[in-house]
Amino acid sequence: MSDATADEMMTVAASRALRPDDVCFVGIGAPSAACNLARLTHAPDITLIYESGTIGTAPNVLPLSIGDGELCDTAVTTVSVPEMFRYWLQGGRVSVGFLAAAQLDRFGNINTTVIGDYHNPKVRLPGGGGAPEIASSCGEIFITMKQNPRGMVNKIEFYTSFGHGDGGDAREKLGIATKGPTLLVTDLATWKPDAVTKEFTVTSLHPGVAREQVQDTCGWPVAFAEDANETPAPTALELNTLRDLKARTKAAHSGTAG
Amino acid sequence: MSDATADEMMTVAASRALRPDDVCFVGIGAPSAACNLARLTHAPDITLIYESGTIGTAPNVLPLSIGDGELCDTAVTTVSVPEMFRYWLQGGRVSVGFLAAAQLDRFGNINTTVIGDYHNPKVRLPGGGGAPEIASSCGEIFITMKQNPRGMVNKIEFYTSFGHGDGGDAREKLGIATKGPTLLVTDLATWKPDAVTKEFTVTSLHPGVAREQVQDTCGWPVAFAEDANETPAPTALELNTLRDLKARTKAAHSGTAG
Amino acid sequence: MGKVVSLRDAVEANLSDGDVVAFEGFTHLIPHAAAHEAIRQGRRGLTLIRMTPDIIYDQMIGMGMAKKVVFSYAGNPGVGLLRRLRDAVENAWPAPLEIEEHSHAAMANAYEAGAAGLPMAVFRGYRGAGLADVNPNIKTVDCPFTGERLAAVPSVRPDVTFIHAQKANKKGDVLIEGIVGIQKEAVLAAGRAVVTVEEVVDNFDDVHPNACVLPNWTMTAICVVPGGAHPSYAHGYYGRDNASYLEWDEVSADRDRFSAWMKTNVLAASASDFVDRASSFRSAS
Amino acid sequence: MGKVVSLRDAVEANLSDGDVVAFEGFTHLIPHAAAHEAIRQGRRGLTLIRMTPDIIYDQMIGMGMAKKVVFSYAGNPGVGLLRRLRDAVENAWPAPLEIEEHSHAAMANAYEAGAAGLPMAVFRGYRGAGLADVNPNIKTVDCPFTGERLAAVPSVRPDVTFIHAQKANKKGDVLIEGIVGIQKEAVLAAGRAVVTVEEVVDNFDDVHPNACVLPNWTMTAICVVPGGAHPSYAHGYYGRDNASYLEWDEVSADRDRFSAWMKTNVLAASASDFVDRASSFRSAS
Numbered sequence A, B: 001m002s003d004a005t006a007d008e009m010m011t012v013a014a015s016r017a018l019r020p021d022d023v024c025f026v027g028i029g030a031p032s033a034a035c036n037l038a039r040l041t042h043a044p045d046i047t048l049i050y051e052s053g054t055i056g057t058a059p060n061v062l063p064l065s066i067g068d069g070e071l072c073d074t075a076v077t078t079v080s081v082p083e084m085f086r087y088w089l090q091g092g093r094v095s096v097g098f099l100a101a102a103q104l105d106r107f108g109n110i111n112t113t114v115i116g117d118y119h120n121p122k123v124r125l126p127g128g129g130g131a132p133e134i135a136s137s138c139g140e141i142f143i144t145m146k147q148n149p150r151g152m153v154n155k156i157e158f159y160t161s162f163g164h165g166d167g168g169d170a171r172e173k174l175g176i177a178t179k180g181p182t183l184l185v186t187d188l189a190t191w192k193p194d195a196v197t198k199e200f201t202v203t204s205l206h207p208g209v210a211r212e213q214v215q216d217t218c219g220w221p222v223a224f225a226e227d228a229n230e231t232p233a234p235t236a237l238e239l240n241t242l243r244d245l246k247a248r249t250k251a252a253h254s255g256t257a258g
Numbered sequence C, D: 001m002g003k004v005v006s007l008r009d010a011v012e013a014n015l016s017d018g019d020v021v022a023f024e025g026f027t028h029l030i031p032h033a034a035a036h037e038a039i040r041q042g043r044r045g046l047t048l049i050r051m052t053p054d055i056i057y058d059q060m061i062g063m064g065m066a067k068k069v070v071f072s073y074a075g076n077p078g079v080g081l082l083r084r085l086r087d088a089v090e091n092a093w094p095a096p097l098e099i100e101e102h103s104h105a106a107m108a109n110a111y112e113a114g115a116a117g118l119p120m121a122v123f124r125g126y127r128g129a130g131l132a133d134v135n136p137n138i139k140t141v142d143c144p145f146t147g148e149r150l151a152a153v154p155s156v157r158p159d160v161t162f163i164h165a166q167k168a169n170k171k172g173d174v175l176i177e178g179i180v181g182i183q184k185e186a187v188l189a190a191g192r193a194v195v196t197v198e199e200v201v202d203n204f205d206d207v208h209p210n211a212c213v214l215p216n217w218t219m220t221a222i223c224v225v226p227g228g229a230h231p232s233y234a235h236g237y238y239g240r241d242n243a244s245y246l247e248w249d250e251v252s253a254d255r256d257r258f259s260a261w262m263k264t265n266v267l268a269a270s271a272s273d274f275v276d277r278a279s280s281f282r283s284a285s
Helices: A006-016 A030-040 A069-073 A081-090 A131-137 A211-216 A236-254 B006-016 B030-040 B069-073 B081-090 B131-137 B211-216 B236-254 C007-014 C032-040 C055-062 C083-091 C104-115 C183-189 C242-251 C255-267 C273-279 D007-014 D032-040 D055-062 D083-091 D104-115 D183-189 D242-251 D255-267 D273-279
Strands: A023-026 A047-050 A096-100 A114-117 A120-124 A140-145 A181-186 A189-193 A200-205 A223-230 B023-026 B047-050 B096-100 B114-117 B120-124 B140-145 B181-186 B189-193 B200-205 B223-230 C020-023 C046-050 C066-071 C098-101 C120-123 C139-142 C149-154 C160-169 C174-176 C192-201 C212-214 C221-224 D020-023 D046-050 D066-071 D098-101 D120-123 D139-142 D149-154 D160-169 D174-176 D192-201 D212-214 D221-224
Touching: A006 A030, A006 A140, A006 A181, A006 A236, A023 A030, A030 A047, A030 A096, A030 A140, A030 A236, A081 A131, A081 C104, A081 C120, A081 D104, A081 D183, A096 A131, A120 C083, A131 C104, A200 A211, B006 B030, B006 B140, B006 B181, B006 B236, B023 B030, B030 B047, B030 B096, B030 B140, B030 B236, B081 B131, B081 C104, B081 C183, B081 D104, B081 D120, B096 B131, B120 D083, B131 D104, B200 B211, C007 C032, C007 C192, C007 C221, C020 C032, C032 C055, C032 C160, C032 C192, C032 C255, C046 C055, C055 C066, C055 C083, C055 C242, C055 C255, C104 C120, C104 C149, C104 C183, C160 C183, C183 C192, C183 C212, C242 C255, D007 D032, D007 D192, D007 D221, D020 D032, D032 D055, D032 D160, D032 D192, D032 D255, D046 D055, D055 D066, D055 D083, D055 D242, D055 D255, D104 D120, D104 D149, D104 D183, D160 D183, D183 D192, D183 D212, D242 D255
Parallel strands: A023 A047, A023 A096, A096 A140, A140 A181, A200 A223, B023 B047, B023 B096, B096 B140, B140 B181, B200 B223, C020 C046, C020 C160, C046 C066, C066 C098, C160 C192, C192 C221, D020 D046, D020 D160, D046 D066, D066 D098, D160 D192, D192 D221
Antiparallel strands: A114 A120, A181 A189, A189 A200, B114 B120, B181 B189, B189 B200, C120 C149, C139 C149, C160 C174, C174 C212, D120 D149, D139 D149, D160 D174, D174 D212
């Protein structure tokens, strides 16, 4: 299936990282597509949790927000928001937190709060929502975003959620016992943190992508793993499932039913 | 209705103290009978709460335990036990806590924990259950018990729940903002705390009861209010309602249905 | 049901200038009609609390009603940014806006603590997060058993909370179903609570014993406002009007267009307009 | 439903000598069958946690299985005292019993904190109460915002929790209805969880979206034991056997009678006996 778009490749590559028995806290947007693609392909029993309180949800179409009715209708159970954050997230029951990033650095720290000074911002972004504690309470964190040099920056302007800080054992120093970011999937490549420095390192390039493209769209000097290879192209099943999901989603959301 | 037993008089007198808009945390036994009698007579809209999580319950028969199915079947809603103690009791939403006492002193302190030394008890009683925080979180506390000199003692052996301590402003000193015990109804009399000393003082004697009887069955020197009068006898409605309730209860619990 | 009053009367009696107020809803059941009534009544100097301030707070802020907003995620759900809030924060238009920003976990715990009558919430949070450096209301408490340092935030105790719910029964008890969000806590944490509902039914005999029901004595006023959550949705009644959320992104991009829209759709409208607004999103059943 | 196993296997695999264990239930849904299986397997040195230890803990204590009990109300519900527990505390028969005693509020908060992954629970409690003087696990925390001194207790984190519930579906999710007590928290706070259920149904499609459902991945094992709560009750299945609670008051009053009763009714019995025991308490419907 060589006709996959970069966006589709990103979603497919991200979906593959999810294991069938994962309990996944799903961020909206690209993470949601990847998580549901995993559920509809190799991980039918994966548990998807949205911060609105829906546990074990299996939406037929992608939700537009973290609280769409579809999420509740198809969930194993829907709990209150305090219970969600206390028993399920803080309780340590979530194996993977899947986040999108507006601004990201090489250590997986994310900024979705402000551009410029916090108290006198150039651009006021929406803020962290669940991300600060998703980043520290989930077993590990997957991140997905489209590459662009203003998004992937040398130094983020605000630590909305903590990744590996300035690298190394920064998490342990803060008393955070979870793994933090273990995977970054962009539209061009798959990245994993270096075992020691924790700097994101390209481990595979998506089909047809050159190293220069990755570097040109990234604000820091990109490290490539010695054994970096090519991401397997989407299979027919993956691509068809994703396209069907997107088509169903578009049809549902352009209609008037909610 | 002069044929009321002392026990019936106690329940009726206790029930009268409840107001139609009270939210009442109900202890099992005598408090439960009094609270439901109030609901079936002058306070039809009173909210009765049992610590099992049943809010606004209206049992047709008296429950044997604080968690009978009848309480849930007839409740406005049934919540979890943590929610009961956090949102409803500690949240300050209960106007009256209605407790029974095994051992009581003149300041409304209750012992249901041990007779003898705590670590080497002569008699190990069941313990406090909800009482310690009922005593401090409810707007005020009503207590009901049958008089006997081993129950109404000069000094209790363990402060299971705090009443007025050693009297006066003991509650304020501990930072407790609620009123504490404001009423004691026994099988012989109605008692209220003195405005200053907080010592329980007889404010009315039940019909036919002499002061000596009250003193003989009480372990401390009894104070009688100057204007102590006679408790109005149960009305026909009160007594019939109570007897019907007890009869329904007996029939239900001697059968096999639960 | 002595508590059933018109939305106008309920807002007038329960919301005053300078109040700390929460209009809560978590994507689902957002109390749009109540917020619009507050806008029509022109309240000022409000401290607006909400985990997910969205269109209604964008509108209130744009109308200059807020002096402060306490929040954890300020976005137009599924669409993007809140442009009126941005304009206030970045350009002080139409007035400066103070912000107190938390994470969802902190706000959820703070509402929970408010409902529980506690002065603060204690949780494991904010580790490595920048908010802890810029928000003086984020402190710590040490566990006396393990020594672990935990985060602490003040509990949320609004003067008044507004929510939208599916239904009340004739006694005035209120049922919330589906994504219940933080609404129960927001009501129990508040000094006063106003609930708009889709309808009043005879009783809740067919309701699950453990459903989220607020007894009548926990609320100050109930207002029957069918469609009152539009363009948000009411589980079992009508779906989300996604086009309106997209439209807001355009309306709110321009100050004049915003002002004109508010005049037509809020100031010159009334609570009864919500029936029609929601009607085309009602499911066939 | 790979997690459905026999009660014998579930207890054998999940309960070991020396474990900290909670058999929870709040008058309703008390896991009698699971407790009896634990007694038959003769576990020793257990720390038994429960808000309301009743007959089953009286039995375990009388059989010498417990080294410690953590509790807030030790009574035979609706009847009186627990005579085997008393005998252990007052006379060290059959063995000394350590006790850690709390209030209900403390235990409820401690389970909640355990489910929430916190090391401690913070609440407003124990003011003027004698337990604060005799239980070293009752400490205080000061609110950094108001200065108020609050009570703190360690969270409850059992090695294993046993509960009884109404039903599982074919995926292994479990539904608890009615008086739900502390069971959800007891399961989520524990390292392992074993649930006995009345029956397995195809799905929970007819269940309220906000009902108390435990997803299959929160439990270690599910055992189908109809009647498994007897003489407690299962809302929607069978009522409480009040006579058995009264009978226990007599049985437990005498050491020999107790031992004989346990031999006949527990040691020589099996989980399948519970069907018959509960059958006469089933409602006609």
